[in-house]
Amino acid sequence: MPKILVVEDEPDMLRGLRDNLAFEGYEVVETSDGNEVQRLVGSEQPDLILLDVMLPGMDGFEVCRQLREAGYTTPILMLTARSQEIDVVRGLELGADDYITKPFGVRELLARIKAALRRGGGVEGMTEHLRIGEAEVDLLRGQVRRAGRTYPLGHYESEILRLLTERAGQPVTRATLLDKIWGTDAFPTDRTVDNHIVSLRRKIESDPRQPVHILTVHGVGYKFIP
Amino acid sequence: MPKILVVEDEPDMLRGLRDNLAFEGYEVVETSDGNEVQRLVGSEQPDLILLDVMLPGMDGFEVCRQLREAGYTTPILMLTARSQEIDVVRGLELGADDYITKPFGVRELLARIKAALRRGGGVEGMTEHLRIGEAEVDLLRGQVRRAGRTYPLGHYESEILRLLTERAGQPVTRATLLDKIWGTDAFPTDRTVDNHIVSLRRKIESDPRQPVHILTVHGVGYKFIP
DNA sequence: GGGTCATGCCAAAGATCCTGGTCGTTGAAG
DNA sequence: CTTCAACGACCAGGATCTTTGGCATGACCC
Numbered sequence: 001m002p003k004i005l006v007v008e009d010e011p012d013m014l015r016g017l018r019d020n021l022a023f024e025g026y027e028v029v030e031t032s033d034g035n036e037v038q039r040l041v042g043s044e045q046p047d048l049i050l051l052d053v054m055l056p057g058m059d060g061f062e063v064c065r066q067l068r069e070a071g072y073t074t075p076i077l078m079l080t081a082r083s084q085e086i087d088v089v090r091g092l093e094l095g096a097d098d099y100i101t102k103p104f105g106v107r108e109l110l111a112r113i114k115a116a117l118r119r120g121g122g123v124e125g126m127t128e129h130l131r132i133g134e135a136e137v138d139l140l141r142g143q144v145r146r147a148g149r150t151y152p153l154g155h156y157e158s159e160i161l162r163l164l165t166e167r168a169g170q171p172v173t174r175a176t177l178l179d180k181i182w183g184t185d186a187f188p189t190d191r192t193v194d195n196h197i198v199s200l201r202r203k204i205e206s207d208p209r210q211p212v213h214i215l216t217v218h219g220v221g222y223k224f225i226p
Numbered sequence: 227m228p229k230i231l232v233v234e235d236e237p238d239m240l241r242g243l244r245d246n247l248a249f250e251g252y253e254v255v256e257t258s259d260g261n262e263v264q265r266l267v268g269s270e271q272p273d274l275i276l277l278d279v280m281l282p283g284m285d286g287f288e289v290c291r292q293l294r295e296a297g298y299t300t301p302i303l304m305l306t307a308r309s310q311e312i313d314v315v316r317g318l319e320l321g322a323d324d325y326i327t328k329p330f331g332v333r334e335l336l337a338r339i340k341a342a343l344r345r346g347g348g349v350e351g352m353t354e355h356l357r358i359g360e361a362e363v364d365l366l367r368g369q370v371r372r373a374g375r376t377y378p379l380g381h382y383e384s385e386i387l388r389l390l391t392e393r394a395g396q397p398v399t400r401a402t403l404l405d406k407i408w409g410t411d412a413f414p415t416d417r418t419v420d421n422h423i424v425s426l427r428r429k430i431e432s433d434p435r436q437p438v439h440i441l442t443v444h445g446v447g448y449k450f451i452p
Numbered sequence: 453g454g455g456t457c458a459t460g461c462c463a464a465a466g467a468t469c470c471t472g473g474t475c476g477t478t479g480a481a482g
Numbered sequence: 483c484t485t486c487a488a489c490g491a492c493c494a495g496g497a498t499c500t501t502t503g504g505c506a507t508g509a510c511c512c
Contacts, residue, residue: 085334089331089333089334089336092334105314107312111315114318114319115324118321141381154469154470170296170298171268189471195491195492197490216489216490378498412501414501415503418502420458420459422500423460442458442509444508444509444510445458
């Protein structure tokens with residue numbers, strides 16, 4: 001079950017959040033001190049952070065900024081009584097994923113948590129390292145490892161694979177691939193896309209003639225299945 | 227620039243949204259008919275959907291449900307005057323990524339759109355996007371943008387730059403670069419490294435003959451200065 | 453300042469990637 | 483079942499990347 005870090009200095013609020021989250025089955029780690037957050041994120045590896053803005057000492061905005069600067073991508077939901085637009089904008093621009101103003105209903109909070117966890121854990125395109133069947137894909141290095149062999153991924157192969165995984169489960173047209181990847185710099189033909197797909201299958205699929213992950217959607221384009 | 231599908235039946239609201247989004251640089255596709263949405267998502271492949279809940283005919287909840295059921299993972303932001311908790315929860319549980327109640331500020335809306343786009347496909351780790359002087363480096367795509375031009379980064383150029391930036395401030399020997407990047411697969415000469423450095427400087431430094439970031443440490447190797 | 457070694461720059465060759473065309477196979481529609 | 487369009491597989495040519503070697507320039511030491 002997902003682990004949630006709750007950062008809240010009001011004892012009653014902290015207890016309320018902890019109890020409700022625990023009742024929902026989440027594992028809860030808590031602190032009331034903004035200075036503790038980064039250490040806890042590093043050691044506890046939570047799946048989501050509920051972050052009160054008005055903390056003593058380092059406030060929630062600063063905590064969020066530092067986490068993002070340090071490279072953490074954990075979903076952050078800010079909680080606060082400060083509901084002015086400028087505060088909302090500030091929190092979201094600092095890198096928060098959602099901004100919930102008090103008072104809020106527990107059901108709404110839980111629904112927003114679920115929405116954030118749904119995105120944070122389920123989308124495969126968010127990461128540069130992928131496991132696709134037996135293949136380990138490193139999009140950063142442009143490399144696939146499968147069955148004891150290492151295959152290089154060219155620039156365009158990487159881009160195509162990335163777009164398909166970002167849109168896992170949904171058909172992507174060749175026109176979209178051409179538009180999003182080649183843009184207005186070049187105008188290759190559909191055949192170019194097809195060739196790259198064949199090459200990707202050869203590198204990734206256990207049996208390229210019977211692909212399991214990189215599927216053709218006849219008359220539409222291609223689809224990625226995780 | 228990202229493409230946004232706006233689903234809104236009030237003409238004034240639709241115009242307002244369209245104008246503001248276009249002003250921000252987004253490409254806007256619009257419809258006032260919930261029955262059109264799935265077709266448009268398929269044909270236009272928007273990066274995000276702004277979905278009014280109270281539409282004539284098929285309402286926003288049903289549109290959202292059908293999109294998710296069909297496997298589309300495009301971020302959906304619901305807009306509505308219905309701000310009861312039960313509606314918020316319903317929208318989020320149907321698969322919306324955010325639920326924004328009218329009236330809302332344009333700045334808040336834009337910030338939430340950016341947050342959703344950031345998560346949806348634009349989130350890159352901190353080490354993959356670098357700003358080096360005037361140059362914007364995208365290690366994931368193997369690309370440098372500087373002075374209005376775009377330069378490709380080859381596989382090895384990217385690897386060298388990545389290692390140097392990971393060890394910013396420290397001199398890195400050619401032997402280390404060769405060992406860490408080429409390993410035991412190949413045994414190129416020092417000259418190979420030197421040539422890649424020259425190429426990197428040409429792409430990244432404002433004045434490659436007087437480098438500020440990718441420096442030579444005489445008799446040792448090279449050093450990156452942020 | 454002079455000598456020596458390290459590094460920048462350049463050119464060319466080889467390897468790899470990308471692209472388009474052709475032909476055979478497959479899928480979908482009538 | 484037949485027909486036609488879509489797609490897979492393959493091949494070859496052109497573009498780009500990587501590597502090596504040679505020469506010029508710069509840095510360092512005496």
